């Protein structure tokens with residue numbers, strides 16, 4: 001190999017090494033670090049939610065709603081609309097969850113009834129412990 | 137005194153020659169029209185954004201607990217703070233309007249055609265940067281409207297499989313819009329976009345200067361007829377000198393821009409501040425109506441009506457690519473749109489669609 005091409009090779013190798021060593025940290029820097037371990041459970045009193053009513057909560061930074069469904073019992077659903085992230089609210093009259101942004105509607109199991117949302121609302125783990133509702 | 141300064145400069149940097157060459161001997165075509173001033177108006181508009189933006193920085197605090205309060209302080213407590221904020225907000229909207237108008241007129245006059253393809257592409261990128269400025273600035277006051285509009289807009293990439301969630305997370309600095317998003321948007325608005333903008337603007341001006349102003353809005357000229365084998369600068373030896381003739385036109389249009397801006401600030405101060413723009417952001421309550429600024433309404437409405445999110449995003453990306461590389465899609469030699477019924481029809485249809493989507497998105 002000629003001296004000149006050897007130098008060229010060396011130069012490109014150095015250049016690529018430097019570039020890669022800078023690009024990798026840059027990408028890692030821009031991707032947000034994972035959030036720390038969250039509180040595992042949230043406890044609310046059962047009497048706070050009479051039959052047919054709902055209560056809005058925040059569970060591990062996620063806005064959620066606990067609904068006391070007539071005939072079907074309690075359910076905890078994320079309020080973050082699966083379309084573009086607006087927050088749904090409970091419509092007591094129609095027993096539905098409504099998204100104000102693009103009029104997505106969900107039933108009380110979290111399934112999409114109408115509108116653009118592509119997926120059902122995520123269900124959060126919930127259990128009843130005596131007089132309390134434990135979420136998480 | 138002035139002569140002595142001038143002389144001092146002339147000995148060192150040859151200022152007399154420079155002025156002679158660049159200003160007096162610089163000629164613009166005779167059939168130039170008022171729309172040719174829009175580029176200069178855009179630059180003047182940007183200058184106002186820079187100055188008022190720097191002034192706002194003195195009081196603005198980019199933190200979710202203080203951003204809203206600090207903007208309220210600028211509006212209500214700081215003497216004339218309202219004026220500079222209004223100029224910045226009004227200016228940003230007007231500016232995007234002018235950039236649109238600039239591109240529209242260049243399009244209608246067919247001036248994106250060979251040899252000015254690169255000028256068009258850089259110009260389209262500048263439009264994109266302008267919208268990015270508007271979009272990132274929108275979040276900074278941390279109002280209900282800005283918070284939720286940003287939530288919706290940053291969720292759009294999630295429609296793309298595999299990469300989408302990552303892109304959205306990088307944009308927001310997390311799962312949802314938080315203080316991390318505010319920091320990112322702030323950095324983007326004041327320190328990442330400006331150098332990108334300056335680079336593109338420099339390139340745009342260089343190209344305009346190097347290629348020469350197109351003097352042929354209508355009809356085919358010698359420029360278009362000659363074979364394209366070598367670089368040839370377009371000069372206008374029989375044209376008007378830029379200074380003072382066209383310079384005055386430029387100045388006149390800049391004054392029109394300023395007059396419109398101050399008129400709106402005085403007589404329609406709430407034009408760009410709907411109700412939810414005066415409420416502090418509440419991450420646990422989505423307001424009844426959220427919408428982006430007018431220039432994003434059409435793409436926003438389009439996403440809303442296309443049932444499949446992914447398809448919607450793909451269509452928008454395709455439209456953007458078409459717009460960006462339009463000079464390469466339109467290979468027809470004829471520049472005059474009046475002689476091209478098909479293009480004219482397409483243009484009118486696209487324009488009408490844009491307007492309809494915009495008003496639809498508003499309601």
Ligand code: FES
Pocket residue numbers: 081082083084085086099100101102103104115116117
């Ligand atoms: S964000 Fe809920 S329907 Fe669009």
